[in-house]
Amino acid sequence: xxxxxxxxxxxxxxxxxxxxxxxxxxxxxxxxxxxxxxxxxxxxxxxxxxxxxxxxxxxxxxxxxxxxxxxxxxxxxxxxxxxxxxxxxxxxxxxxxxxxxxxxxxxxxxxxxxxxxxxxxxxxxxxxxxxxxxxxxxxxxxxxxxxxxxxxxxxxxxxxxxxxxxxxxxxxxxxxxxxxxxxxxxxxxxxxxxxxxxxxxxxxxxxxxxxxxxxxxxxxxxxxxxxxxxxxxxxxxxxxxxxxxxxxxxxxxxxxxxxxxxxxxxxxxxxxxxxxxxxxxxxxxxxxxxxxxxxxxxxxxxxxxxxxxxxxxxxxxxxxxxxxxxxxxxxxxxxxxxxxxxxxxxxxxxxxxxxxxxxxxxxxxxxxxxxxxxxxxxxxxxxxxxxxxxxxxxx
Amino acid sequence: xxxxxxxxxxxxxxxxxxxxxxxxxxxxxxxxxxxxxxxxxxxxxxxxxxxxxxxxxxxxxxxxxxxxxxxxxxxxxxxxxxxxxxxxxxxxxxxxxxxxxxxxxxxxxxxxxxxxxxxxxxxxxxxxxxxxxxxxxxxxxxxxxxxxxxxxxxxxxxxxxxxxxxxxxxxxxxxxxxxxxxxxxxxxxxxxxxxxxxxxxxxxxxxxxxxxxxxxxxxxxxxxxxxxxxxxxxxxxxxxxxxxxxxxxxxxxxxxxxxxxxxxxxxxxxxxxxxxxxxxxxxxxxxxxxxxxxxxxxxxxxxxxxxxxxxxxxxxxxxxxxxxxxxxxxxxxxxxxxxxxxxxxxxxxxxxxxxxxxxxxxxxxxxxxxxxxxxxxxxxxxxxxxxxxxxxxxx
Numbered sequence: 001x002x003x004x005x006x007x008x009x010x011x012x013x014x015x016x017x018x019x020x021x022x023x024x025x026x027x028x029x030x031x032x033x034x035x036x037x038x039x040x041x042x043x044x045x046x047x048x049x050x051x052x053x054x055x056x057x058x059x060x061x062x063x064x065x066x067x068x069x070x071x072x073x074x075x076x077x078x079x080x081x082x083x084x085x086x087x088x089x090x091x092x093x094x095x096x097x098x099x100x101x102x103x104x105x106x107x108x109x110x111x112x113x114x115x116x117x118x119x120x121x122x123x124x125x126x127x128x129x130x131x132x133x134x135x136x137x138x139x140x141x142x143x144x145x146x147x148x149x150x151x152x153x154x155x156x157x158x159x160x161x162x163x164x165x166x167x168x169x170x171x172x173x174x175x176x177x178x179x180x181x182x183x184x185x186x187x188x189x190x191x192x193x194x195x196x197x198x199x200x201x202x203x204x205x206x207x208x209x210x211x212x213x214x215x216x217x218x219x220x221x222x223x224x225x226x227x228x229x230x231x232x233x234x235x236x237x238x239x240x241x242x243x244x245x246x247x248x249x250x251x252x253x254x255x256x257x258x259x260x261x262x263x264x265x266x267x268x269x270x271x272x273x274x275x276x277x278x279x280x281x282x283x284x285x286x287x288x289x290x291x292x293x294x295x296x297x298x299x300x301x302x303x304x305x306x307x308x309x310x311x312x313x314x315x316x317x318x319x320x321x322x323x324x325x326x327x328x329x330x331x332x333x334x335x336x337x338x339x340x341x342x343x344x345x346x347x348x349x350x351x352x353x354x355x356x357x358x359x360x361x362x363x364x365x366x367x368x369x370x371x372x373x374x375x376x377x378x379x380x381x382x383x384x385x386x387x388x389x390x391x392x393x394x395x
Numbered sequence: 396x397x398x399x400x401x402x403x404x405x406x407x408x409x410x411x412x413x414x415x416x417x418x419x420x421x422x423x424x425x426x427x428x429x430x431x432x433x434x435x436x437x438x439x440x441x442x443x444x445x446x447x448x449x450x451x452x453x454x455x456x457x458x459x460x461x462x463x464x465x466x467x468x469x470x471x472x473x474x475x476x477x478x479x480x481x482x483x484x485x486x487x488x489x490x491x492x493x494x495x496x497x498x499x500x501x502x503x504x505x506x507x508x509x510x511x512x513x514x515x516x517x518x519x520x521x522x523x524x525x526x527x528x529x530x531x532x533x534x535x536x537x538x539x540x541x542x543x544x545x546x547x548x549x550x551x552x553x554x555x556x557x558x559x560x561x562x563x564x565x566x567x568x569x570x571x572x573x574x575x576x577x578x579x580x581x582x583x584x585x586x587x588x589x590x591x592x593x594x595x596x597x598x599x600x601x602x603x604x605x606x607x608x609x610x611x612x613x614x615x616x617x618x619x620x621x622x623x624x625x626x627x628x629x630x631x632x633x634x635x636x637x638x639x640x641x642x643x644x645x646x647x648x649x650x651x652x653x654x655x656x657x658x659x660x661x662x663x664x665x666x667x668x669x670x671x672x673x674x675x676x677x678x679x680x681x682x683x684x685x686x687x688x689x690x691x692x693x694x695x696x697x698x699x700x701x702x703x704x705x706x707x708x709x710x711x712x713x714x715x716x717x718x719x720x721x722x723x724x725x726x727x728x729x730x731x732x733x734x735x736x737x738x739x740x741x742x743x744x745x746x747x748x749x750x751x752x753x754x755x756x757x758x759x760x761x762x763x764x765x766x767x768x769x770x771x772x773x774x775x776x777x778x779x780x781x782x783x784x785x786x787x788x789x790x
Binding site for chain 2: 050091093094267268269271272273274275276277279280282283332333334
């Protein structure tokens, strides 16, 4: 069976399909999996044709995929990803860039580009991806759908092509919060009706300062509704001591170096084809010095200690998911470099903290979707999902 | 017409052919041109599929190609090159690596890989390529054929995809020295019977010290024959003041930075696919600082002054073309990095000096060809070609 794929969301090379069991919580729902997730008997392509050509079929199915199929959902296709998950815009030089159905002529965001496009375009009900440096949150924002990066370490990465273990997570997308929550119940192995309710909102002034003013303004009404619903709110910086740009600089050092540790031997042996940008990412990571790595890890530990002091278990933080809507396709590299830096500065907050972050498609800028994020302490995934489900649809 | 191409020497994407005039010096001889040379009405591919896709057909034929066709030769095909001429081994991740007909399982050398393979395999009588950092000399050595890099600036680079103007040259290959010389007469616009004869040989001890001992030993008998034929010889270092490794370090800085100046805008705009190694080359060049560039240019000028003092117009220098025979295909990147450094240290001598260098296939190591080079002052191309033509075939 050939998938109908007007959005170039699905990998043409993969025939991997899994039928869900009937009579289960997710029965009858179609989902897609980023081509980083192993499906037994199929090669995981990871967005790079040389990776695809040089790897054998997976021997088992990734537990997160299996959990969804066991819960009744049908895995109907593997979706495109930025090469080896290294990209935030959703462009793939080998397979083409998935279409952003809600922002024509714009990138879909990545690296879980195909999963986001498939959900936004209605090709599937939900989809799974991975988020190391924003790869679920950013395409959710750019494509105008819901997406969550859970707490670091909450979900199994077995059978998933990882990138940087300090930041890798499995996340998912849906077009409405009820399904986002139901998928969360399966993957987190929990029931959301017992989840605590947030009692306090922090509006992250330093994060909003990174967003372009028109995007920050577009998100304000939703922030005010959320603050009113929760009851108690304050405006403050999430970073007490240093600019968020420093957070990102340290995350980039750790992530880049870990990505080289993950893929460097394979790259050295095989000299695979990469888009220029991807090779640049790997090479910068390869050149991170030990001293920079040590400093970055110490910095990250200090930020986590601060967070636990600042964020009570019943607190959520509001921040822009991305600083702007999806950029146009095919911009010069120098333009995209600046945009990637701004994007990653925002996503490095939850990345550094290991915190869960849920993006809500609450506004538009010039007709293009922009997402508002809710973040909480590590482990508070249920609170975020349950709260999102209760939000009014016209937020 | 489809070329018979058992060696993957020719570009499948190019149908460019030019018929030579009858009754001219090169009439009836078939030649091939590296896919960096423009042929009117055809796109020049330069070894990268995105370059090919994003460029229009050339409006005119490169003058060096036209000169050969006007001299009667038939241009029968465009040949593979390392991507944008950036490589010394002859591997191309997109189009495959041309077969080295004289060293099975080994790289052909590059970047004029297809031209060398086509000549070595008898598919054409001669072929043209370019040599910036060794791209004619090295494949000549690895494939066991004759090849010359002429003096910098001797031949027109119009209609040629250049890389680093301080080093770019047009060179050519043949299976015997008479044809190498006849092609030289056309391209240099000269008659070799008036060429001076060398009266003095310098055996470059520092260059031989870079070669692997077994390769240096294999070249010795030919060196002794040449010294005897010329009559007067001495053993000495070509670099009076600094190790040759420093020559290469400075050449690499200039070449890398100039290559970025040549291609950087195009790369930034288009984010083309490159093999990892090629992207690494470009990125290292991009990051060469102005101070390093200035120091390298001063170093190069100092070496040229020294050379003019050392090398009388009737002197030739003998040196190994490459430090070893062609390496095996598909070695790990770390292995190849060391080999490329050793190769480029030898080729940086003529590169730094702008000197002509002619490689002779005089010996074998474990059945694999190795080349001996003759170098002379800039402008002494005719002396090298005429002397090579007079060498006994059993040298």
